[in-house]
Amino acid sequence: MQRSVYLDHAATTPVHPEVLAAMLPYFTRNFGNPSSVHAFGRESRIAVDKARATIANAINADAREIVFTSGGTEADNMAIQGVAIAMADKGKHIITSSVEHHAVLDTCEYLAKQGWEVTFLPVDEFGRISLADLEAAIRPDTVLISLIHGNNEVGTMQPVAEVGELARKKGIVFHVDAVQTVGTIPVDVKALKVDLLSFSAHKFYGPKGIGALYIRKGTRIKPLVHGGGQERKYRPGTENHAAIVGMARALEFALENMSDNVDRVTALRDRLIKGLLEIPEVRLNGHPTDRLPGNVNVGIRYVEGESLILSLDMKGVAVSSGSACTSGALDPSHVLLAMGMSHEIAHGSLRLTLGIDTTDEDIDYVLSIMPAIVDRLRKMSPLYNEK
Numbered sequence: 001m002q003r004s005v006y007l008d009h010a011a012t013t014p015v016h017p018e019v020l021a022a023m024l025p026y027f028t029r030n031f032g033n034p035s036s037v038h039a040f041g042r043e044s045r046i047a048v049d050k051a052r053a054t055i056a057n058a059i060n061a062d063a064r065e066i067v068f069t070s071g072g073t074e075a076d077n078m079a080i081q082g083v084a085i086a087m088a089d090k091g092k093h094i095i096t097s098s099v100e101h102h103a104v105l106d107t108c109e110y111l112a113k114q115g116w117e118v119t120f121l122p123v124d125e126f127g128r129i130s131l132a133d134l135e136a137a138i139r140p141d142t143v144l145i146s147l148i149h150g151n152n153e154v155g156t157m158q159p160v161a162e163v164g165e166l167a168r169k170k171g172i173v174f175h176v177d178a179v180q181t182v183g184t185i186p187v188d189v190k191a192l193k194v195d196l197l198s199f200s201a202h203k204f205y206g207p208k209g210i211g212a213l214y215i216r217k218g219t220r221i222k223p224l225v226h227g228g229g230q231e232r233k234y235r236p237g238t239e240n241h242a243a244i245v246g247m248a249r250a251l252e253f254a255l256e257n258m259s260d261n262v263d264r265v266t267a268l269r270d271r272l273i274k275g276l277l278e279i280p281e282v283r284l285n286g287h288p289t290d291r292l293p294g295n296v297n298v299g300i301r302y303v304e305g306e307s308l309i310l311s312l313d314m315k316g317v318a319v320s321s322g323s324a325c326t327s328g329a330l331d332p333s334h335v336l337l338a339m340g341m342s343h344e345i346a347h348g349s350l351r352l353t354l355g356i357d358t359t360d361e362d363i364d365y366v367l368s369i370m371p372a373i374v375d376r377l378r379k380m381s382p383l384y385n386e387k
Helices: 017-026 039-058 072-086 102-113 131-137 160-170 241-276 305-314 334-338 343-347 360-379 382-386
Strands: 066-069 093-097 117-121 142-148 173-177 196-200 211-215 282-284 295-300 349-353
Touching: 017 241, 039 066, 039 241, 066 072, 072 102, 072 142, 072 173, 072 196, 072 211, 093 102, 102 117, 102 142, 117 131, 131 160, 142 160, 160 173, 241 295, 241 360, 305 349, 305 360, 334 343, 343 349
Parallel strands: 093 117, 093 142, 142 173, 173 196
Antiparallel strands: 066 211, 196 211, 282 295, 295 349
């Protein structure tokens, strides 16, 4: 019987059974609108308030600093556009990196068309920015720095705490896309000195369609949506209280088991990397050690990434070639190109992301089938035959 192995946890995770159990009553029995003043509404409001406090505590924030969104993309947009609009009287210069998620890159490019200036910092071969480059890019009219915490494609960690220190010293608002890190590794908004932080429940075994933006008290930011008083008017609309409850339970569960999960998943990650690198002409993409616990990204010469994905899928293994948001694109990963990789290697890259349900047997299975798949695809490649 063919094994089924899911190694695409960076794209999304399954809802944990305990999370689903916590959510179910809020679809049927406790269904009231949290803004209603009757008993049904008050019951829902209590659940939302409790969940908000749980989520805030998980990142060392105050409950009033948490604004619920539909996910990471909306939170990134709210942070970047909201600050840009609010701070336009001070300046219209934004700094980000060339390896951000498209939710940040596309938002910055949109603002550039509206008259803002954006500096896209280069990265080194591992995908990390230089603090010296960042400091050199800061201008008197710089109002925002936006940086990813752990890269969604190659797993490299950025020096967020050091950037936070610099931004705070310069009086610049600092936004962090922590979609891949909250619920996976410890995240403390005070220690990182961030003003805005985006995260999303479906990356840590919560439901899709719910995320949050941490907004540090005193940060100037304008809402993008208008029409009600919910979420302190930052994000009006009836709260998705069932999903909010699920997000809180998922984050609570993640914190309860985080240390053990990080150690176990990191060990599996390193064993998978070691096994894949034993295949000829395979290289690791991203930082060798300072990377997300479950992220493995490799470049395989003379093989096209999409062919690898389909071949592995036929063997019951789910992987990706990069961000799920751009998996249908034919262009090579912008992250890999920014790291100085050739189009050939970038096209042959594979992302395998592990989760709390990944087993030793899963890793064994992938390592047992990969060499034959690579060999078969290389024999079909004209570039391989010409070498």
